[in-house]
Amino acid sequence: MDIAKALSLMLTNEGSSTLYQGLNLIKKPGVYHVGVPTISGTGAEVSMTAVLTGPVKKLGLKCEWTVFNQIVLDPDLIASVPRNWWFYTGMDTYIHCIESENGRMNNAYSHAYAEQSMKLCREVYLGENSGQTPENDDKLMVASMMGGLSLTYSEVGVCHALSYGLSKILGTRHCYANCLIMNHLEDYYPEGVAEFKEMVAYHQIDLPQGLSKDWSDDIITQMAHVSYNLPHMWLHAIGDNWQEVITIDLLKDLFRRL
Ligand SMILES: [Fe+2]
Numbered sequence: 001m002d003i004a005k006a007l008s009l010m011l012t013n014e015g016s017s018t019l020y021q022g023l024n025l026i027k028k029p030g031v032y033h034v035g036v037p038t039i040s041g042t043g044a045e046v047s048m049t050a051v052l053t054g055p056v057k058k059l060g061l062k063c064e065w066t067v068f069n070q071i072v073l074d075p076d077l078i079a080s081v082p083r084n085w086w087f088y089t090g091m092d093t094y095i096h097c098i099e100s101e102n103g104r105m106n107n108a109y110s111h112a113y114a115e116q117s118m119k120l121c122r123e124v125y126l127g128e129n130s131g132q133t134p135e136n137d138d139k140l141m142v143a144s145m146m147g148g149l150s151l152t153y154s155e156v157g158v159c160h161a162l163s164y165g166l167s168k169i170l171g172t173r174h175c176y177a178n179c180l181i182m183n184h185l186e187d188y189y190p191e192g193v194a195e196f197k198e199m200v201a202y203h204q205i206d207l208p209q210g211l212s213k214d215w216s217d218d219i220i221t222q223m224a225h226v227s228y229n230l231p232h233m234w235l236h237a238i239g240d241n242w243q244e245v246i247t248i249d250l251l252k253d254l255f256r257r258l
Pocket of ligand 1: 042092096160174178
């Protein structure tokens with residue numbers, strides 16, 4: 001979906017897409033594009049960002065023309081998503097809401113969507129009716145959309161900043177990377193992490209630990225630098241003084257927890 005959004009813009013804007021990684025750098029509207037999700041959770045069907053991993057950075061093309069002109073949400077299309085990916089992608093939505101809520105960009109609009117999306121996530125992933133059922137597929141598809149709207153009008157935070165570092169350097173897929181990291185963010189999102197762990201345990205999802213023991217200091221330093229260079233996320237999550245709180249060493253320590 002992100003590639004489709006970027007492609008729509010690159011058909012009308014000249015040069016390499018790397019020129020447009022950032023906010024409002026696109027000059028002209030793209031071509032009409034329609035999104036039909038076959039997996040739910042990233043919110044890419046409604047978000048204003050076309051996330052691209054370029055030679056230097058992993059950063060979205062973000063502007064008012066990125067969004068799909070039309071989306072088709074048909075829950076039958078997510079019925080066959082493999083169980084692990086159903087969990088990881090759904091948790092992306094849940095994490096979007098936790099991060100959108102916990103930061104200074106949160107507002108009445110993003111809060112309303114996050115609240116509803118988290119309610120739906122709890123119905124899908126916790127309790128006796130949880131699991132991959134047609135009813136829950138309806139809910140997850142709506143939760144994904146609402147989580148996407150919440151983050152679009154607020155911002156993501158610590159988990160996504162670290163996740164971008166991990167994905168950029170090791171190519172780890174976004175939703176899975178988020179889950180690996182969220183597992184260790186009690187210091188930042190205590191309630192969200194506790195509930196996330198409850199969902200992991202409920203569905204007996206295997207999240208590997210001790211990954212960092214195979215990573216060199218150089219790899220960890222590279223990840224930390226990618227994460228550090230996402231000031232919009234840190235400003236939202238930590239505040240104006242984020243550079244006093246978040247240092248390369250602190251980020252390296254967080255990566256070593258994985
Ligand atoms: Fe995400």
